[in-house]
Structure formats: structure tokens, C-alpha cells
Amino acid sequence: MTFVMGVDSSTQSCKVVVRDIETDLVVRTGFASHPPGTEVHPEAWWNALIEAVTSAGGMAEVGAISIAGQQHGLVALDVDGQPLRPALLWNDTRSSHEAEDIVERFGKKGILERTGSLPVAATTSTKLLWVARNEPQVASRIAAVCLPHDYLSWRLSSSYPNIDALFTDRSDASGTGYFNPETNQYDKEIIDFCIGRQIVLPRLVDDDSAADTVRVELAPHEPPISAGMGDNASAARGMGLTPGTLGVSLGTSGTVFGITESPHRDQDGYISGFASGDGRYLPLVCTLNAARVITWGASLLGVDLDTFAELALAAPSGSAGLIFTPYLEGERTPNLPDATGSLEGISLTSGSRENFARACVEGMLRNLVAATKVMESSGVSAERIVLIGGASTNPAVQQIAREMFSAPVEIISPGEYVALGASRQAETTLKSAKRDRS
Numbered sequence: 001m002t003f004v005m006g007v008d009s010s011t012q013s014c015k016v017v018v019r020d021i022e023t024d025l026v027v028r029t030g031f032a033s034h035p036p037g038t039e040v041h042p043e044a045w046w047n048a049l050i051e052a053v054t055s056a057g058g059m060a061e062v063g064a065i066s067i068a069g070q071q072h073g074l075v076a077l078d079v080d081g082q083p084l085r086p087a088l089l090w091n092d093t094r095s096s097h098e099a100e101d102i103v104e105r106f107g108k109k110g111i112l113e114r115t116g117s118l119p120v121a122a123t124t125s126t127k128l129l130w131v132a133r134n135e136p137q138v139a140s141r142i143a144a145v146c147l148p149h150d151y152l153s154w155r156l157s158s159s160y161p162n163i164d165a166l167f168t169d170r171s172d173a174s175g176t177g178y179f180n181p182e183t184n185q186y187d188k189e190i191i192d193f194c195i196g197r198q199i200v201l202p203r204l205v206d207d208d209s210a211a212d213t214v215r216v217e218l219a220p221h222e223p224p225i226s227a228g229m230g231d232n233a234s235a236a237r238g239m240g241l242t243p244g245t246l247g248v249s250l251g252t253s254g255t256v257f258g259i260t261e262s263p264h265r266d267q268d269g270y271i272s273g274f275a276s277g278d279g280r281y282l283p284l285v286c287t288l289n290a291a292r293v294i295t296w297g298a299s300l301l302g303v304d305l306d307t308f309a310e311l312a313l314a315a316p317s318g319s320a321g322l323i324f325t326p327y328l329e330g331e332r333t334p335n336l337p338d339a340t341g342s343l344e345g346i347s348l349t350s351g352s353r354e355n356f357a358r359a360c361v362e363g364m365l366r367n368l369v370a371a372t373k374v375m376e377s378s379g380v381s382a383e384r385i386v387l388i389g390g391a392s393t394n395p396a397v398q399q400i401a402r403e404m405f406s407a408p409v410e411i412i413s414p415g416e417y418v419a420l421g422a423s424r425q426a427e428t429t430l431k432s433a434k435r436d437r438s
Contacts, residue, residue, distance in 0.1 A: 003027065004430060005062045006238075006423025007049065008416060009069040009152055010034075010231060011089065011252045014048040016056040017419040021427050029416070030056025038092035042075050042083045042151050049152055059219040064210075064430035065156070066226035066422040068234035069149030071175040074127035079143040081161030085135065087148065088127040091253070091288060093330045095126035096337035098133070102126060102177070105193055112265055114187050115177055116273025121330075121337045122286070125177030129194040144200035147172050149228045154202075157212035157225055167211040168202035171233035171282065174275040181275035182263050207278050207425060208432040226429040229277040231418045232257050232284055237277055238421030239388065239412065244381045246407075248368055250389035250397065253332075254290030256371040257282055258380050270333060270374050277425060283380055285333050285371035290364055291391035293326040297360035301353055305394060308357050312396035315358035317403060321345040322355045324363035333371065361400045364391070369404050385409045388417055 002022060008015045016030035032051035035044050049067075053059060072090035077083060088095075099119040103111055111118060119126050124147065132139040144163040146154065149172055159165030174181040178190040186201050205211040210224035229237070232247075232255055241247050241259050249255045257274075264273045264283035276282040298308035327339040343359070376382045385407050391397050393414055402409045 002063050002430070003061045004423050004426035005053070005056070005059065005065040006419040006421065006426060007052070007065065007067040007152070008231065008234070008418035008422065009045055009049065009067060009148055010418065011070050011091065014045065014052040015416050015419050016052045017416050017423055018056050018062065019420070019423045019427075021430075026420070028057045030054065038089050039086040040089060041086045042148070045148060045152055046155055049156070059214065059223065062219070062223055064224045064226060064426040064433070065214065066426040066429065067149050067153045067156070067228045068231050068418050068422040069147065069152065069172070069228065071147070071172055071230040071232070072122045072124050073148045074124050074131070075146045075148065075151045076131065076138065076142045077144040077146065077163055078141050079163065081144075081163050084138050084141055085131070088130075090122040091329065092127070093121040093337040095130035096121040098126040098129040099123065102129065102190070102193065106190070108269065109267075112267065112269065112273075114180055114190065116174065116181050116263060116265055117177070118269030119177045120332055120335050122332055123175065123177035125190055125194050132195045139195060142195065142199055146202050147176070149230070150202045153211065153225055153228045156214055156218065158215050158222065159212050160215065163200050165212065166200065166202035167205045167227060169207065169227035169229055169277055170204060170275040171277040172228070172230035173202070173204065175230060175272070181273065181281065208428045210429050210433050224429050224433050226422075226425045229422060229425060230274070233274070233277040233282055234418045234421035234425070235388065236282060236421065237424050238415075238417035238419070239386060241386070244383045246372055246375060246380070246382045246385050248372070248385055248387050250290045250364070250387065250391035252291060254287040254364065254368050255284055256368055256375060257284040258375060258382070260380060264378070264380065266378055271378060277421070283375065283378075285375065287367045287371070288329045288332045289326045291389065293328065293360055293364040294391050294394060294397070296328060297357060301357065309394050309396035311354045311357035312361050313358075313399060315352070315354040319355040319359040319362060320350040320352075321347070322350040322359040324356070324359040326360065326363040333367065358396070358400070361396050362404070365397070365401055365404050372405060372407070382407050387411045
């Protein structure tokens with residue numbers, strides 16, 4: 001019996017799965033919550049990781065571990081490896097002007113050639129530039145910058161707190177705004193523009209390689225630690241996504257992503273040209289407003305999610321002309337960080353609880369339907385749609401999604417696909433380590 005551990009350190013929580021690679025069954029799970037907000041101290045993630053691992057039975061029988069995590073967040077460390085400020089998360093939009101300034105400095109075409117994606121407020125590079133401009137005393141002490149999953153993997157490792165031992169993978173690095181997913185190298189000119197000097201950045205580790213080992217005091221048998229992945233790349237792996245299928249994830253954010261063999265570069269910047277965790281590519285569109293649109297709508301009506309679904313399904317397609325644009329936290333795609341939501345088409349006929357509930361679901365899905373069409377027009381095949389994420393379990397979301405997407409929609413069984421994908425990377429690392437020893 002050989003176990004591997006996969007971790008999903010997401011915006012809202014830390015989830016752990018322990019999988020038996022001989023039976024491919026999840027044998028244990030763990031969970032811990034994260035604090036709310038758009039900036040969180042990395043110590044909270046670490047505490048949640050330990051709590052979730054402990055609730056999953058610990059690492060005594062675990063042969064390898066991989067940590068996947070929310071993308072883009074800025075973790076700024078001093079020379080001793082200590083966080084200098086709370087981490088700025090992907091959904092913190094304060095650096096929208098810095099995104100514009102990076103594009104102005106390098107040009108739209110230039111930044112796409114350098115990184116495969118146009119920077120938005122979510123991107124790490126914009127947050128680094130914001131800190132340099134607004135918190136110069138913090139910026140002057142920054143010795144290293146890493147991402148949320150990098151921080152946790154390194155903190156778990158035997159090399160902590162040596163900042164020169166930080167490590168990452170190409171999928172998460174491709175969302176920083178200063179990494180080229182085709183050459184697999186950091187862009188020193190962008191880093192210099194953002195902070196005025198070169199700093200320590202995590203070294204890149206191959207998908208099947210052990211980056212380090214778990215600290216002996218946490219696991220006496222010192223199992224190997226994988227490079228880890230960004231959450232969307234890990235979800236794609238957990239789902240077994242292949243070219244021709246688009247994943248649509250309805251979590252805190254809404255994402256549309258697919259696997260391609262060659263790099264993707266959208267000249268309009270609508271699609272992010274990210275890397276996958278296995279050497280391929282992961283073109284992706286991300287929206288800020290997804291599952292919370294549904295929970296917000298249900299709360300406003302004073303009903304639970306089951307009743308909300310019943311109300312939505314009782315309304316006609318199109319919500320009798322009621323149109324809800326759910327930019328409740330601004331929006332990332334389209335890039336409208338300062339936008340707010342709007343409700344149009346209100347009349348005595350359309351202004352019902354049922355129509356409002358359905359308009360919330362249609363509004364949440366509308367941007368994602370548009371994203372699949374843009375992906376297809378850019379050459380990314382979409383023969384079917386696979387729906388995952390917390391909101392995908394809602395009956396109204398399932399039914400309305402089947403009506404709105406042009407390709408067949410498959411709703412797969414609820415599961416921790418990000419953590420499952422990480423466990424599959426851990427399995428690859430474990431098998432590689434065993435081959436090296438033989």
C-alpha cells in the first residue's frame with residue numbers, strides 16, 4: 001500500500017487528499033479554513049496546511065506530497081525568509097493602474113511576446129510594482145518573492161528558511177507576469193521595472209522531479225516534495241483534461257481552460273497564455289465573479305441554495321428580460337477592476353423573485369459562455385464542456401449551463417480535483433524517485 005498526498009491551498013480553504021496509488025482511491029481527507037479578504041498573512045496558510053494535514057491523518061504513511069495553490073498572490077520575503085507584509089491575493093484589484101503602466105512600458109505586443117499574457121490587477125508583477133510605489137520601506141527590504149503554493153512547499157521543506165532554496169513550477173510561474181512559458185525563464189527587465197533591482201525568485205523544478213524533502217520534524221521518513229502547480233493546472237490534471245475538452249470551474253472565480261500542445265498567445269489579451277503542469281500549455285480565461293454571485297443572490301432573497309435553485313428553474317429562459325451583470329467585485333475578464341454590478345430590464349412583469357434568481361445564474365454564466373466562444377475562435381477546440389467547482393452542484397446552474405453553452409456539458413461527480421491533480425503529480429515524483437534509486 002503506497003499513499004501520496006495532494007493539497008489544494010485555495011482562496012477560501014486548505015483541502016488535503018491522501019490517495020492509494022495501487023487502487024487509485026482517496027483513503028483520507030483533511031480540511032481547514034482560510035481567513036477572508038484580499039490580503040492574508042502567509043502564516044495563516046501555513047497553520048491551515050498543518051491543520052488540514054493533521055485532520056487527514058498526517059504524513060506517516062505518505063510517500064510523496066504536492067501542493068497546488070491559488071495563482072498570482074504576492075508573497076514578499078526578507079533576507080531571513082520572513083514575510084514582510086500580508087500577501088496580496090489574486091482578487092485584490094488595487095494594482096490595476098500598475099497593470100496599465102507595465103503594458104505602456106513594454107507595449108501590448110511586447111508583453112505578450114515576453115509572457116504570453118497581458119497583465120491585469122491579479123498578476124503578481126502588478127502587485128510588486130504597487131508595493132514598490134506605495135510601500136517603499138517594505139519594498140526596500142524585499143529579498144525574494146514567491147507565490148502561495150511556493151511558500152507552503154518551501155516552508156514544508158528541509159531547506160526552509162533559506163530563500164535561495166525556494167522552488168516553483170512553470171504553470172504557476174506563468175501567471176506571475178514576469179515569466180516566459182515558452183523559454184521557461186524569468187524576464188529580468190520586467191522585474192527591474194517593477195522593483196528596480198533583481199531579487200531571488202523560485203527555481204523552476206520539472207514536473208516529475210523531487211524539489212526537496214519534508215522536514216524531518218514533520219515527517220521522520222522525509223518524503224519528497226513535488227514542484228506543485230497552480231490551481232487551474234492542477235484541476236486540469238485531476239480531471240484528466242485532454243485537448244478538445246474545456247474545463248469550466250465555478251469556484252470563487254470562474255475559469256475556462258483547456259490543454260494545448262503548443263503555446264497560445266491572444267493578441268487581444270482576453271485569454272491568458274499560461275503553462276500546464278506537465279510541459280504543455282493551458283490557455284485560460286478567468287472571471288472574478290462566480291459562485292459568490294449565487295450565494296449573494298440567495299442571501300438577498302433570504303433563501304437557502306436549494307430554494308434559490310427552485311426559484312431560478314421556475315423562471316423562463318432569459319428571465320423575462322431581466323439582465324444581471326454581476327460585477328460584484330469589479331471584473332478581471334473583461335478587464336474592468338472598478339466596475340460594479342447592474343440590474344437591467346426591471347418591470348412589473350420581470351421583477352419577480354424567480355426571474356431575479358435565474359438572472360443571477362445567467363449573469364454568472366454569461367461571461368464564461370463568451371469565454372468559450374473566444375477560445376474556440378482563437379483555435380482552442382471545445383468539443384465538450386466539463387463543469388466543476390462548488391456552484392456546479394446547484395441544479396439550476398447545471399440546467400441553465402446546458403441551455404447556454406453551445407457544446408455538450410458534462411457535470412462530473414463533485415470532488416477535490418485540484419488536490420487530486422496534486423496527488424497525481426506526487427505519484428509521478430514518487431515513481432521517478434524510485435527509478436532513480438534502483
